[in-house]
Amino acid sequence: MIGLFLLGAFQISCNTTNKEPEKPNFIFIYADNLGYGDIGCFGSKLHKTPHIDKMAKEGISLTTLYSSSGVCTPSRASLLTGCYAQRVDMHLNENGGWVLYPLSAQGLNPEEITIARLLKDHGYATACIGKWHLGDQPEFLPFHYGFDYFYGIPYSEDMVPSHNPSWPDLPLVQNNKVIEAPVDLTTTTKRYVKEAIRFITENENNPFFLYFPHNLPGSRKVPVVNDDFLGKSANSTYGDAIEEIDWSVGQIINTIMELGIEKRTMVVFTSDNGSPKGRAGSSGRGSNEPFSGAGYSTMEGGMRVPCVVQWPGTIPAGISNDELCTMMDWLPTFAFLAGAQTPRDRIIDGKNIWPLISGEKNAKSPHEFFSYYFMDQLQAVREGKWKLHLPLDNKYDGGDKYKYYGSSQLKLIDLTEDIKEEHNVSEQYPEVVNRLLQHAEKIRKELGDPQHKGEKVRSALYVKDPKPLTME
Ligand SMILES: [Ca+2]
Numbered sequence: 001m002i003g004l005f006l007l008g009a010f011q012i013s014c015n016t017t018n019k020e021p022e023k024p025n026f027i028f029i030y031a032d033n034l035g036y037g038d039i040g041c042f043g044s045k046l047h048k049t050p051h052i053d054k055m056a057k058e059g060i061s062l063t064t065l066y067s068s069s070g071v072c073t074p075s076r077a078s079l080l081t082g083c084y085a086q087r088v089d090m091h092l093n094e095n096g097g098w099v100l101y102p103l104s105a106q107g108l109n110p111e112e113i114t115i116a117r118l119l120k121d122h123g124y125a126t127a128c129i130g131k132w133h134l135g136d137q138p139e140f141l142p143f144h145y146g147f148d149y150f151y152g153i154p155y156s157e158d159m160v161p162s163h164n165p166s167w168p169d170l171p172l173v174q175n176n177k178v179i180e181a182p183v184d185l186t187t188t189t190k191r192y193v194k195e196a197i198r199f200i201t202e203n204e205n206n207p208f209f210l211y212f213p214h215n216l217p218g219s220r221k222v223p224v225v226n227d228d229f230l231g232k233s234a235n236s237t238y239g240d241a242i243e244e245i246d247w248s249v250g251q252i253i254n255t256i257m258e259l260g261i262e263k264r265t266m267v268v269f270t271s272d273n274g275s276p277k278g279r280a281g282s283s284g285r286g287s288n289e290p291f292s293g294a295g296y297s298t299m300e301g302g303m304r305v306p307c308v309v310q311w312p313g314t315i316p317a318g319i320s321n322d323e324l325c326t327m328m329d330w331l332p333t334f335a336f337l338a339g340a341q342t343p344r345d346r347i348i349d350g351k352n353i354w355p356l357i358s359g360e361k362n363a364k365s366p367h368e369f370f371s372y373y374f375m376d377q378l379q380a381v382r383e384g385k386w387k388l389h390l391p392l393d394n395k396y397d398g399g400d401k402y403k404y405y406g407s408s409q410l411k412l413i414d415l416t417e418d419i420k421e422e423h424n425v426s427e428q429y430p431e432v433v434n435r436l437l438q439h440a441e442k443i444r445k446e447l448g449d450p451q452h453k454g455e456k457v458r459s460a461l462y463v464k465d466p467k468p469l470t471m472e
Contacts, residue, residue: 023123023207023338024311025265027200027252028115028330030079030213031245032072032131032156033282035275035301037289038217038242042306044287046235047242051250052269052308059267059310060357061320066370067273067327068349070295070302071399072133072156073099074373075272075327076213080114080134080145082331082342082350084371086447088112089460090134092375098296098399100135102159102167103468107135109461110144113343115331116209117146122340125203128152129195130213136469139461141176147211150175151195154469157185158219158281168468178471185224188215189244193251200252204259207338213272214248217241219282238285253310263313266337268330270307280399292420297397298372298379299421300387309357316359323365324382329353347456371443375401376450379408381440385416386429388436394450401450412436 036042039049041056042063068078073093074085085091093099094106108114116126127149128142133156135141142150151174160170160182169182196212217223223241233239249269256262275286276295286295293299305327309315328350332342336352351366372380372387374396380389388410395408412426412433426433448454 022264024314025200025203025208025210025256025261026119026334026337027210027256027265027267028212029249029252029267029269030076030130030211031269031271032214032216032218033273033275033286033295034217034242034245034271034306035277035286035288035295036291036304036306037287038271038275039246039306041308043289044242046287047233047239047246049242049246051246051253055249055253055267055269055310056308056318056320058312058317059308059315060359062307062309062325062356063320063322064324064365065270065305065307065326066303066324067271067305068303068371069373070273070297071098072272076133077108079272079327079330080116080211081108081112082115082328082348083112084328084349084373084447086373086376086454087347087349087457089457091373092401094462096401098375100133100155101164102136102155103466104135105137105462105464105466106460107137107140107463108145109459110139111461112145112458113346114145115334116142116211118331118335118340118343119207119209119338120146120148122338123207124338125199125206125208126211127195127199127208128211128213129192129199130211131156131215132213135461137463137466138176139463141173143176149199152192152213153183153188153215156219157188157215157224166468168470171469171471173469178469181471185215186226189248190226193248196248196252197255200255200261201259204261209334212248212252214245216245217275217283217286219276219280221281221283223283235285236283238283263311266309266311266315268307268309270327271305272327274302274305290419292422296399298374300415300419303372315357319359321356321359321363323356323363324367324370325353325356325365326350326367326370329366333357346458369439369443371440371447373447376448377401378440378444378447378449381436381443382415383432383436383439385414386432386436387413387415387421388426388433388440389413389421390437390440
């Protein structure tokens with residue numbers, strides 16, 4: 001194990017020869033609303049996911065990876081910028097809702113340095129194939145964030161005119177142009193795979209970054225899957241969607257094997273947030289086991305997501321790591337592996353987690369604390385094994401920050417003993433409570449709360465007169 005790690009470290013840090021160290025390819029496969037317990041290697045008995053399970057067998061499972069939000073837009077902003085969504089002003093939409101909707105005037109600020117921008121500036125070919133959801137106006141399409149190529153839908157697959165008549169038919173976008181509307185969702189995964197294979201094949205001889213955010217299992221009560229998968233799983237259409245995603249993973253892995261580039265390609269599979277389990281109209285069939293809570297919440301089940309990473313010959317096979325890491329850590333980690341610099345002219349919340357991923361002995365989480373935000377409300381903080389649910393006068397529980405949801409009590413949880421977050425041990429550990437309360441105050445000052453804007457935050461970009469994204 002250690003030998004393999006040293007080999008990996010050598011490959012990426014050796015500057016003693018004339019030859020540049022080889023830059024690895026990165027393939028980041030990101031499911032939408034797939035729960036912790038939805039894949040075989042993370043405990044699902046219902047869904048058959050042989051390809052993802054094989055990745056786990058040949059790579060590493062990260063069992064304590066947090067998305068930095070329980071919902072799409074902030075989670076994606078956070079992944080691509082390496083920052084809390086509050087830091088980059090993508091935690092609320094301009095109307096106080098939680099995600100961007102079609103015709104939103106708001107989008108991720110193109111001045112943010114995304115993973116794609118950073119890698120592109122370092123010689124990588126870059127593509128985003130799948131669901132975007134960081135702005136649907138021309139100023140906000142992936143092209144502006146370092147992606148050479150975009151093929152996919154601009155926001156969630158349930159954002160259609162039947163929900164809101166002012167929204168256009170759900171568009172399929174290629175680069176900056178709508179090529180189909182309404183998009184035929186039964187074939188999107190297959191078409192994404194085809195585009196992904198083309199992109200990988202075209203770039204087999206140069207470093208590339210493929211960001212592959214699926215629109216499955218997604219936000220509908222009944223996910224739209226391909227006929228080849230419909231009715232095949234043991235868990236209704238939801239299970240069919242998970243198995244279609246798994247098929248797509250197999251196609252990607254097969255491609256890099258056939259091209260013989262698997263030893264210089266890191267493949268990550270994860271999800272943007274926990275399964276909403278019926279919230280907001282979505283399917284109730286996902287699993288966040290063994291955790292409590294659903295997506296769109298700050299319970300473990302909402303924010304902890306399954307993650308497997310493979311890179312044969314560099315990452316040891318079949319190991320797992322339970323140190324705390326976050327979706328914000330991919331940017332500094334990829335930067336490190338590509339020989340690039342994590343931006344220094346701004347705060348980046350993520351940390352390089354290569355020591356954890358590469359199986360370095362006794363490697364510890366680089367995070368002292370983790371903050372569980374819901375929109376602009378800090379609801380809990382974690383330090384080591386402790387999670388403190390904060391006392392709040394109006395604890396948000398839905399997508400409208402102006403609604404009254406009721407108050408909540410302070411609750412200290414020992415996550416090593418109480419994964420379902422049921423037993424308040426605050427009275428036994430007053431010093432832990434005090435420390436975490438102090439930390440919460442610091443974070444609120446820095447990243448904001450419902451009453452105050454954060455002191456160390458940047459701004460999203462807002463445009464005037466947003467227009468529907470339609471065919472020309
Ligand atoms: Ca999501």
